[in-house]
Amino acid sequence: MLESTHPLADTAARFVWWLPTLPLIGFLINGALSVYASAKLGPADPSSDHGHEAHGHSANAHHQPHAADAGHDGHDTPIRHRFAAIASVVGPGVMVVAFGLALATFFAMRGVEMHSPYVNTLFSWLPVGALQVDAALQLDGLSMVMVLVITGIGMLIHLFSVGYMQDDPGYPRYFAYLNLFVFFMLLLVLGANYVVTFVGWEGVGLCSYLLIGFWFSEQANADAGKKAFIVNRIGDFGFMVAMFMLFAHLGTLDYTTIAAKADQLPAGGIVVTAICLFLFLGCAGKSAQIPLFVWLPDAMAGPTPVSALIHAATMVTAGVFLVARSSMLFSIAPVASLTVALVGAVTALFAATIGLKQWDIKKVLAYSTVSQLGYMFIGVGVGAYTAGVFHLVTHAFFKALLFLGSGSVIYAMHRAYHATHHHGDDAQDMRNMGGLKKYMPATWALMWIATLAIAGVPPFSGFFSKDEILGAAFARAHGSTLADATLLGLPGSTVLYIVWVLGLASALLTAIYMTRMMLYTFHGPNRTGAANTPHLAEAPWIMTGPLVVLGVLSLVGGWLNLPAVITDLMPIGPSGTLEHWLEPVVGEATARVAGTGTHLSASTEEVLIGFAVAIAIAGIVIAKMRLKPEVLVSKSASLPSNGIQRVLEHKWFVDEAYDATLVKPTYAISKSVLWTGIDVGLIDTLLVNGSAALTRFLGWMGGQLQSGRVGTYAWMLVLGALLLLRAFARAS
């Protein structure tokens, strides 16, 4: 549909390009501030390497500068503070405006009947013959949902950061990166073709790299950032190949055209399956699925609000978004869809097992994120695109809350340690916490809401979304196109039942490890140490405020998409709101996958729901009964674990395995075979220097003839003459 005749053309939607532009402006201002500050005023803290912050956390960076530059710093402090003040206004400010614009666009969209997405073409980006890629943004139900999540939760996390990062010397730089991230994330979800999405896709990876390595002076942080970027690039390889295949077979990369032309590809054929699998490789990288999940736990080296925004709520869900965006392709590639669901399910369980044994509070949440992302992939994999997106949204609420809550806890721990000059201990290790409920009641209550939500206890938001995914996996096992396909020799229906069982199992584990985290952090006796305890306190309102908002959302988020079976029983609200909203985008694809007879009867559905609730509650009860926070000792006093515990604590040794089988051999081969072997040895020594040596040898041979003895020359002359004579004689 032409841009100007689209029903959204005269509404706030025509300013859609302002959505990414606003955070970009924020980035430019904050970035300029940051560069100016460090170039003009010198490094804020050149002699300190944040070495005392064992996990790169800097909430306590408001200690006195080192004596060496105290005078220098004292002189610059007012300017620094003014810069910080500007950054605090600009950074969150652009987010508030962007969220307002997103809301206005949302209401505009609600007011019109949309049959096709609103595409806002800015300029022609890559015009090369048959390949025409525009810099264009696309508004439809799906991108709107994502925009609301990104700007909304992004705004809250920006506000939280004002408190959390207030004393960090790199304050403007932090907001610059965070704004840049939002810019790329919005580009990712708003792109009207794969290439624009890819720009955002790599851009968020870049910001993630920069933010994980925010405290770059510590090698572990810089390593983690690099690892994230490189693993993501493995995924990007898949994304790129998928784009090449799409162009080669459909001649375009625009979403609308591809959706219309997808039928030209033979359904279930090798081409569309390969495209989807390559796309999924990209998703596995970005969304930390097996085998590319290894970067996400390390990414916790970044500041905690970053973990909340990028590594929980938005960026890591980009893979789910992409599958939903490509639903027209996935819906005709059942094998690829089954793969997505199976990988998601295995990842969900695998990460949950690791989550059981982590001591670092952020690592628990990191593995929980990997696990929940696996859930989302089950949803989009079984063709329940709405369910996947629904879980994406609710997960954004409760996981952001959990991360920010853990941020508050770490902040409190750091302040306590700092007040007592107690820098040796790990502020993120749960063995050093315990009993924090008494000191941080609000955080405690809010985090319990989130825990119940993620565990899937009704009526919290996670219950509805998780249940919808599991229900869909169960339902698709009969009559759908997936059930009729085969994956690795297994019939699709078997695969789907396996997926369902794995999903249930990880639901149980989720409930256990989350309860464990809450018990060890907030309940039982306090293990922080008597000296530190009096300094533990709730964080300031700028940090607690966003937590409250997220708490409310985690509580009521389920109302976005109530299942009919519940609204039929008790009229608590409209059913399937999100489903109706996304219907123009994924409706056709969902229907195609669902095929015939996949609607479960109400009674089956009720049984399934009951089952899921029972499992969630069982998990909580098991954890409560088996775990004893009372017997836990602080980190420095605990013994190393063994057996399966040790394997889980070391994350199944996956990192070590990758290192030994992929990283080290590649390096060794490059170094000793390719460089010193082929380059220096074969080409330079043998061929280049060899040909030089050959030339020199031939020259030496010739030189030998020039003995300098006239007698020899005369002999040769005569012999030559005789030979010539003989030749002439022969010829005549």
Add this chain to the structure above:
Amino acid sequence: MHGMLSSMNYNGWILTTLLLLPVLGAVMLSVQAAGSGQADDATKMSSARRTALLFFTAEAVISLGLWWSIDYGTADWQATVTVPWIPQWGIFYRIGVDGIAVLLILLTTLLMPLTVLGSWTSIRQKPHAFYALLLVLTTGMLGVFMALDLALFYVFWELMLIPMYLIIGIWGGQRRLYASLKFFLFTMLGSLLMLVAILYIGLKTVDPLGRPVFAYDWILQSASYPGTASLWLFGAFFVAFAVKVPMWPFHTWLPDAHVEAPTAGSVVLASIMLKMGTFGFIRFALPMFPDAVNHPVVRSSVIVLAVIGIVYGALVSMVQPDFKKLVAYSSVSHLGFVMLGIFALTTQSLQGALMVNINHGISTGALFLLIGMLYERRHSRMIADFGGIAKVMPVFAVLLTIVALSSIGVPGTNGFVGEFLVLIGAFTTEPVAAVIATTVVVFAAVYMLWALQRIIYNPLSKPENAALKDLNWREIGLLLPLIAAIFWLGLYPAPILNRTHAVATRIIERVHGMSDATSAGVVRP
């Protein structure tokens, strides 16, 4: 703009002026050098660099008009000049440009002033000679892009070689003699084969008076070679250009030459001279020998070599302890992309190859300038000698990060546009090669980010680095145009793409069309 330029008859004089101005500058510098015999080194240095900068800036300014004065809708030659040189042998001073050549000419003229600024304080020995050679080199390089006569082309081709040999050999590092000799021999080897081929072609194509013909257009129209002659001729040109590109396995002169050359030498070598090889393929090897290019064995061999270069360059970059060598090997990888793009024979990949050419000039040039700045401060290029210098050199760190990201093709920067177009185009004709080449997005991230981390991130543990001074305004100023170009070409490459489209289409059509017409025994895959 166009009207104003044509009222000045801009196209009539611009090319010749661009060729003569640097020679004039070189003469001026020689006169200056003779006149300043007694002056101290500092005076000599400042007078030499000022004169050089003046000439290079003038050159850059007058060349800008080419952006508007050329009609990019057509693939015909423009701004042509024809003057007899040795007419008895059919050799003419015949120059002209098309959309591709103009961009490379502009890249050259705009980059050269920056190399002078980059050498501002580092060239203290015989400064007049250095800048004079740089100016002569410029004439040689521009001539290669302009020549429409094969004999003239060869003259310019060789003209580039000598100044560069001297620049490396006199102002280079520790092993400069080894490096300069290697550079000279490698390049000479290929050039001589090309000379033989050019002579064969010239003598084979005769005009009505029986004189040899070296005019490019004439040769294109009339040439057809018997039997396997086309393959042999292509082979001769191939070796000459492949050494220059450099394609694997002809690349080993490059790391040595790059590492030993002074900053300006490395920049010119990477940014412009390496483009001669790929330009040669596009301008000469492809249109003149379509049969050979379409020959399945030839084509697949070239593509295999290109892909090996792409992957190999990236892997070997990864293990380099010397940052300059790392960048040198990454050039092997980038230029492999160009070759893949050219020989995949699609409009997208060919235009992508042209983009990679320009991008590589910008990004690698900027990288070498940055390394030079670091080297001036610390007298080391070893990655292990650095670490954490983002703390003391924040501006340097920001700029290095941007340039490194552009070099590994992060979207939004120029690097992505070129690589993406090459790969997406190559995938339609050579899917396997394209997929293998795509894996390099991973390796590129590994080598570049790892080096970046070890240089600007990590703890600032070495005391020598704690006192490093951040970039000064001259250095920032000379890098800013390159940074601007990185984003401009990354975000809005359409002006470049539109300017090369007509030529690229014509070349592709010619290569495909010829083989269809004379498809006896030649099968197009």
Add this chain to the structure above:
Amino acid sequence: MLAESLTLSAALFTIGVIGVLTRRNAIIVFMCVELMLNAVNLSFVALSRLYGATGQVFVIFVMTVAAAEAAVGLAIIISIFRHKKSVNLQDINILRG
């Protein structure tokens, strides 16, 4: 008559060649070269009976060149002798490459 002259010429030439190849003394080698030249002169003169006077003209040329050569050659030998105190060809190898 012609046959005898040519036979003598060939014999003289061969003696000259053997002398050049076997003797070590530069003066003797030089004399042998002269012998070879004169052998050629003899065959020129003999053959001029058959082919006209051109051969005799050539002989004049050869004799002139031989005289010039003798002057230069002897001068070189003398200067070598001054330098090396020897005219033995074995000792003279400054041409060695």
